[in-house]
Amino acid sequence: MSSVDFPSQVPAGAGAVLAIDLDAIAGNWRVLRDHAQRSGRAVECAGVVKADGYGLGAVPVATALAGAGCRSFFVADLEEATTLRAALPDARVLVLHGPAAGTEREMAALGLTPVLNSLDDIARWRATAVALDRPLAAYIHIDTGMNRLGLDDRGARHLAADPALLTGLTPAGWMSHLASADVAGDGLAAEQDARFRAHLARLPGAPASLAASSGIFREPALLHDLVRPGAALYGVNPTPEAPNPMAPALRLLGRILQVREVPAGATVGYGATYRTTAPARLATIAVGYADGYFRALGSSGHVTIAGVRASVVGRISMDLLSVDATRVPPEALVPGAFAELIGPDRPLDDVAADAGTIGYEILTGLGRRFCRVYQGAWPVAAHP
Amino acid sequence: MSSVDFPSQVPAGAGAVLAIDLDAIAGNWRVLRDHAQRSGRAVECAGVVKADGYGLGAVPVATALAGAGCRSFFVADLEEATTLRAALPDARVLVLHGPAAGTEREMAALGLTPVLNSLDDIARWRATAVALDRPLAAYIHIDTGMNRLGLDDRGARHLAADPALLTGLTPAGWMSHLASADVAGDGLAAEQDARFRAHLARLPGAPASLAASSGIFREPALLHDLVRPGAALYGVNPTPEAPNPMAPALRLLGRILQVREVPAGATVGYGATYRTTAPARLATIAVGYADGYFRALGSSGHVTIAGVRASVVGRISMDLLSVDATRVPPEALVPGAFAELIGPDRPLDDVAADAGTIGYEILTGLGRRFCRVYQGAWPVAAHP
Known part of the structure; x- marks a missing residue:
């Protein structure tokens, strides 16, 4: 999903949205x-x-x-x-x-x-x-x-x-x-x-x-x-051996700050641990490990943009992460659009597995900089 | 250190203290x-x-x-x-x-x-x-x-x-x-x-x-x-190849909730991943991964109690962790006393290394349940 369902609640300056159902x-x-x-x-x-x-x-x-x-x-x-x-x-x-x-x-x-x-x-x-x-x-x-x-x-x-x-x-x-x-x-x-x-x-x-x-x-x-x-x-699966009987309760969306066209051989992030093997389009997203998107996801995570998978490349920074968004349609890949980091396209338990931990730790590690949007029984409110 | 230097600022109900210098x-x-x-x-x-x-x-x-x-x-x-x-x-x-x-x-x-x-x-x-x-x-x-x-x-x-x-x-x-x-x-x-x-x-x-x-x-x-x-x-070391030129800026202390005498063969924590090989004294401390003491420390962390090293045993829970405190003098090992999780005895960068990450992520992952005590230029105040 390239846009949020509740744009009126999200301030233009918010780098990330945590929607809680x-x-x-x-x-x-x-x-x-x-x-x-x-x-x-x-x-x-x-x-x-x-x-x-x-x-x-x-x-x-x-x-x-x-x-x-x-x-x-x-x-x-x-x-x-x-x-x-x-x-x-x-x-x-x-x-x-x-x-x-x-x-x-x-x-x-x-x-x-x-x-x-x-x-x-x-x-x-x-x-x-x-x-x-x-x-x-x-x-x-x-x-x-x-x-x-x-x-x-x-x-x-x-x-x-x-x-x-x-x-x-x-x-x-x-x-x-x-x-x-x-x-x-x-x-x-x-x-x-x-x-x-x-x-x-x-x-x-x-x-x-x-x-x-x-x-x-x-x-x-x-x-x-x-x-x-x-x-x-x-929404954590209580029966890991079987499909999850619970409904997902949250969606974490990160704002795309910048889109970069890079040649083959470009290095990305701290330690230059990732190097492109072909020309690529990278997106820089305003979420980092200070927001609870664990640094362990640097080598293994992915997000979706407009429903298309984009792998995390290079190390996670404190406030930023980079993804290879080459396969995302260019019209969806614009600064201001959102990537889904956790949600229907990226189940919590899968993100946890990629980080080498359990959904519980992803949940309790969620940061404070998100614009929190509550949907449902609680009066709808955004907390930027 | 078995007690805090600023007891008057710490409420009796506080499970952990984050002192910031x-x-x-x-x-x-x-x-x-x-x-x-x-x-x-x-x-x-x-x-x-x-x-x-x-x-x-x-x-x-x-x-x-x-x-x-x-x-x-x-x-x-x-x-x-x-x-x-x-x-x-x-x-x-x-x-x-x-x-x-x-x-x-x-x-x-x-x-x-x-x-x-x-x-x-x-x-x-x-x-x-x-x-x-x-x-x-x-x-x-x-x-x-x-x-x-x-x-x-x-x-x-x-x-x-x-x-x-x-x-x-x-x-x-x-x-x-x-x-x-x-x-x-x-x-x-x-x-x-x-x-x-x-x-x-x-x-x-x-x-x-x-x-x-x-x-x-x-x-x-x-x-x-x-x-x-x-x-x-x-306080993160900017020159990892050499001694740290910076002074430590924080101390994280966790309250001992309970002390247990267990026989050899006792299992500890989720998944029963740890089993004692001899009779032991365990201490349960009111800090867990929800407080930013990463779950990855379950197999590798240690704390100090009265200056004596006590290894984390079993998995870190959301709100609790267990240590083998057998070597700690019994008079220092009482409910209500504090263990040092980060501080002069347990440098931030060492804790990060035990968790497989960097000091930056330990810092930004610190939780919100701590009683925060500011010492120094800022007017001294506790935020329980």
């Missing part, structure tokens, strides 16, 4: 919810909006999800929770990193539900409940194989043996986290589920949560009572 | 200016603050540089220029991507100096000067080997043959850009300089600029009249 994100949430409820059970489908909604904007994303019926949102820390609470006063906001020491009263005042990751977290949250003289809700995280956050086996057994440690708290749920649900047929998910269930059998009853994006598409046993998709909401 | 940046600018003037000529030393001051904050950085005597600042586009103009009403602000069609009058009204990259840029900027009936300053960019932006050989010859194309403009300078000044002894810099000088000899007289950070340290002939360091200001 909130209807697609809300639609993805419905697909995930319906899939989680495929057995007829009322499994709750939360939304993970940490890391600023995987780079796409936690507030607009969560607002769109709330409009679709989502009631529980996971964020990483107090700062993210505070931002979300201001936008969604009635939502359940769960804080994955737990209550940092010294922040417990602020978390309680904001009505947040921390994920308690250790016996110490539990003790401090419980002390806060006692001091405030009211029950406080908590999710409790039991580690079953990530060794990252959560009670270890000994901690969980200790808690099961002494439920008085929870007096004053309202256990809103038990959670654990799968290490490799994205790998179909991986035996580890079943092992982790077995460990999780063994703990659950010893602990007070409360809803349980294990599956994130990929887990929703694996064995129904993993679904438990609440699922917490993140990446799939934003 | 503006005195070091101003000091680096003085070193670069003095080195550029080592032959006794009054070479001007500008400051490149595009990409939000290489991720460290364009306004605080430029304010500190202005205090040190810097008068000219390079940014990428109109949006960055507008932000800088508001903070520094009297500075010369040069816009590398030139005047996008339709933004010429806004650029003129803000008193910006665009870098004109093509005959079309020159014609549009000149038409603006004619319409406003006043001369407009311009830097003109001649490409000598990057094939990215700037007049090509034919365009520069065309301009030399018809200087009337510049009527109404005040040529504030001619510039070109070196492709590989960071490689000592690379013959390309001299070739580019020769091409640049051949064009200069045919064009109207104005100050010339060729060298950026690394060029300042190469042949004195490259210095011309104005140098434009960027990366070196922020």
